[in-house]
Amino acid sequence: MDRFAVEVITQTPNPQQTIYAAMHQDYAEEFVTRERDRWPDESRCGELVIKNLLKGGRGHYGPLEHPQIVLNCGWFPHSTMQQIRTHRVGVSFDVQCLAGDTEVTFVHASGGLRKIKIAELYDLWTNGEQASRERKIRGCKGEPPGTYRRDCKTRLKKMRLRVLNEETDIFELGHIQDVMCSGLQPVYRLTLADGKTLDCTTNHRLYTSQGWQRMGDALGLIADADNQVLAVTKTCELMTNGVVRPDALYSQEPWLKAQVNQGLTAKQIAEQCGCSVEVIRHWAKQFQLKLPSGRWRGLKTVAGNGLYRDKAWLQAQLAQGLYVDDIAALAGCSMFWAAKPTPTGRKLKAHPVQVVSVEYLGMQTTYDLEVEGSWHNFVANGVVVHNSFRYTGQRVVDVADDKLEVEEVFYLRPLGFYADRQGKKYEYTAEQRQQDIEWCLEACRRYKVRIEQGFAEEHARGLIPFDVRQHWVMSANVRSLMHLLDLRWKADAQLEAQKLCECIWPHFQTWVPAIAAWYEDNRLKKARLAP
Structure with a gap:
């Protein structure tokens, strides 16, 4: 339990004053916010709430x-979240997520890129192709006649998603397993030194130069109750796609314009800069520059001086950057088809870029992906981010491969004596605990076998012990949080749920001190339902 943690993401400022205003409006004829300058301060409002609302009965x-208060809960067993979700009132749970305009990178078979906004991807995944179709008669699966959008999940699953091999730091291809909407969340914009931006929540995991870290932790982000950024206390470098030269000449409009005016193609400019062709095309589009196509089209070769048949001569002209018209004139022939150069096989590697600023954007609808395969990440706005924590497959495989310790992924109770509400009393010994660790390890190995056999994660995870460690975001209001404490901090509640309440309590005391003091005197651990 020593790993359990609860931290505040955000909270309503002056909560006791907010309660006072709502309480006052319930019984006042006037519009109470116009009396704001006459409201008591936060401390006095707390006293009035106790006197007129809680004590008054x-x-x-x-x-x-x-x-409202939003909490980040970490390293708790899955069963704890199941416990606190039971009989909950006004408590919401969520996981990591990205803003809707975040672009996800896919790779065509030709090597070209396609970027789709994650909100559009969710719309396609959920509702089907955007073009509406008309069904005149009942469909083969009993669908009624009318306008509809054709399902395209199969096509989306086959699209080649850019993912990062975390062992080699080289980008490979993966596929989408699921696309989820995570609801309204506070979203921040990270701006990187190379101009890239990423909009995400504080709990989204990013691949940094120090490994996987949650955004808020990686940056040491400090925000006020309104989510506005107060300070960034840590230097953070995010791993991004592409290869960038320190001088980044392609991002300088005069230099890039000069190369285009010389007739250089995107490939030739990219070779000068040591970056990908896509980067040059991107910046040319930014500066509204028209790049030469670089493609040689024309007729079959016609008799001339025959120089074009000399491979060494032809390669020498190409090396000088001559176009097909110039070479044809030297050879005394018409334009001809030239063979496409053989790709060099250069692999695209991840590289670190520093975050230079963080800005709060407000509450936005957010989304996330689940990625199948060995590497559970994808490229969002050029930055490597982790897929949803909804499934735990890769962590389990890592345990089977001895990359992670069992207790990094699974929770096991400490040694000691225990009793339950049915009166059972027993001792959990070191020998029994070691047996359970071996059981978890064997389950991971079994899970890995099933995944390698092609089983879906949601099918294979039935083999995993229930208490996988999880992180989640939980939001609650003052009333619902007291209700949760009543249910799960009583003496016979699940031990881990009691520990969660113990971790929440200091934040509740700091947030609404007067109400917390009243609650501690009247209701704490007395198993009464909160008002």
């Missing part, structure tokens, strides 16, 4: 539901 507790 009036039974009208709606004002307690307005202030």
